[in-house]
Amino acid sequence: MTDIASPVREFKMPDVGEGLTEAEILKWYVAPGDTVTDGQVVCEVETAKAAVELPIPFDGVVRELRFPEGTTVDVGQVIITVGGAPGSEPEQAAAPQQTEQPAVPEPAQEEAKPAARQPVLVGYGVSEASTKRRARKSAAPEPDAAPEGTYYAPPAAEAPVTAPVNGHTVSRPLAKPPVRKLAKDLGIDLTTVTPSGPDGIITREDVHAAVAPAAQEPAQAVAPEQVAVEAPAPSSDARETRIPVKGVRKVTAQAMVDSAFTAPHVTEFITVDVTRTMKLVAELKTDRAFEGLRANPLLLIAKALLVAIKRNPEVNSAWDEANQEIVQKHYVNLGIAAATPRGLLVPNIKDAHAKTLPELAAALGELVSTARDGKTSPAAMQGGTVTITNVGVFGVDTGTPILNPGESAILAVGAIKLQPWVHKGKVKPRHVTTLALSFDHRLVDGELGSKVLADVAAILEQPKRLITWA
Numbered sequence: 001m002t003d004i005a006s007p008v009r010e011f012k013m014p015d016v017g018e019g020l021t022e023a024e025i026l027k028w029y030v031a032p033g034d035t036v037t038d039g040q041v042v043c044e045v046e047t048a049k050a051a052v053e054l055p056i057p058f059d060g061v062v063r064e065l066r067f068p069e070g071t072t073v074d075v076g077q078v079i080i081t082v083g084g085a086p087g088s089e090p091e092q093a094a095a096p097q098q099t100e101q102p103a104v105p106e107p108a109q110e111e112a113k114p115a116a117r118q119p120v121l122v123g124y125g126v127s128e129a130s131t132k133r134r135a136r137k138s139a140a141p142e143p144d145a146a147p148e149g150t151y152y153a154p155p156a157a158e159a160p161v162t163a164p165v166n167g168h169t170v171s172r173p174l175a176k177p178p179v180r181k182l183a184k185d186l187g188i189d190l191t192t193v194t195p196s197g198p199d200g201i202i203t204r205e206d207v208h209a210a211v212a213p214a215a216q217e218p219a220q221a222v223a224p225e226q227v228a229v230e231a232p233a234p235s236s237d238a239r240e241t242r243i244p245v246k247g248v249r250k251v252t253a254q255a256m257v258d259s260a261f262t263a264p265h266v267t268e269f270i271t272v273d274v275t276r277t278m279k280l281v282a283e284l285k286t287d288r289a290f291e292g293l294r295a296n297p298l299l300l301i302a303k304a305l306l307v308a309i310k311r312n313p314e315v316n317s318a319w320d321e322a323n324q325e326i327v328q329k330h331y332v333n334l335g336i337a338a339a340t341p342r343g344l345l346v347p348n349i350k351d352a353h354a355k356t357l358p359e360l361a362a363a364l365g366e367l368v369s370t371a372r373d374g375k376t377s378p379a380a381m382q383g384g385t386v387t388i389t390n391v392g393v394f395g396v397d398t399g400t401p402i403l404n405p406g407e408s409a410i411l412a413v414g415a416i417k418l419q420p421w422v423h424k425g426k427v428k429p430r431h432v433t434t435l436a437l438s439f440d441h442r443l444v445d446g447e448l449g450s451k452v453l454a455d456v457a458a459i460l461e462q463p464k465r466l467i468t469w470a
Helices: 090-094 107-112 177-186 204-211 213-222 247-262 275-284 297-311 357-372 446-461 465-469
Strands: 009-012 022-028 041-046 051-055 060-065 072-074 078-083 161-165 168-172 265-273 317-320 325-328 334-336 338-340 343-345 386-390 409-413 417-423 426-440
Touching: 041 078, 177 204, 265 446, 275 297, 275 426, 275 446, 297 334, 297 357, 297 386, 297 409, 297 446, 297 465, 334 357, 338 357, 409 446, 426 446, 446 465
Parallel strands: 334 386, 386 409
Antiparallel strands: 009 078, 022 041, 022 072, 041 051, 060 078, 161 168, 265 426, 317 325, 338 343, 409 426, 417 426
């Protein structure tokens, strides 16, 4: 019987957001010759909105990786080709007039195949079972030793990977894809970095420590949860540094320009004594309802804003230019601005208005953790109604925030500092902060904006209003 070769199938760059036109390949998780299964993650890409992992929608053997890491690829372009059946050699599958050989399944591969697979929506994460990768038949080479036209990237912080380099076996250090990319941008060899994470995983802090150990402590003292932005190599004369504007940073810049020159911004400020709020935060940290959760000032500020919106629902609206209508939202998707290595992201907590304080704390913790790991999905950044930006973590008193496109208001929170304050007729040291509310003057007039800001300030000054006003 004549062997019928399995067709070569092409996996094209999908639109992992809404209307995106391109994405940058950050990391390959497979190499030519590897066996892949339906739903297996083959690469990580960065879109204009987030970094996402792409699962392949069919089984087979990898024939070709069309683009190297760091390449920006248009949506619809083929990025990987797969041919043959799992366990078969590509050359034999494509050879004409070959005598058919009895097919003998490989026991190791049969055992490695998942028993069941959940449906996967490309770009929005994959199930835990689908991310388990099969063991390779042979180790893949390092990028600098790979044959021309092939590209390889190791799995993300799963297990030590060994690869032959110039006849020697080299052990790859453990690090997640965002950390590997950061090290690559900073020109750091991960094999020279001392890991401090669990199970010997290299963290972002380890990479920064390798770059400038002396400057690391001052940087962390200002904002320990913030990460340095990408640092490309300087120009030849060392007098200029040119940073390519792409991905999240490019779209964010355009969105801010569109917002600033489309929506008429108005910003109002108020300075408020938040001493009682700080005391409540300390009490929540010992409350059993918050066990395992993070209670901080941002949590109570977010809740205060939600209560203020409930008291002034007209502020939670959007401007429909096409239909010349004001669309009032009866739900609050609360955006939290987050600084990440890839630029500013504003994921939002869906239906934040309906969450209890512990539920809101859990949602905030998950949002921040996901953003830091660079795993915020496009869906998490769509549909926001109002936003909070916490510039206080940088030691800044306040600012004039620009509206997130499509939203009516954004609240900036400044640093909370001990300051001399008149309290009950006497000057005392009190915890004080400055709030700034920017709003779209087409939707929100001065009276409405002032009421919202005053309500937030009143709640933070007297947190018991959370009970009486909620």
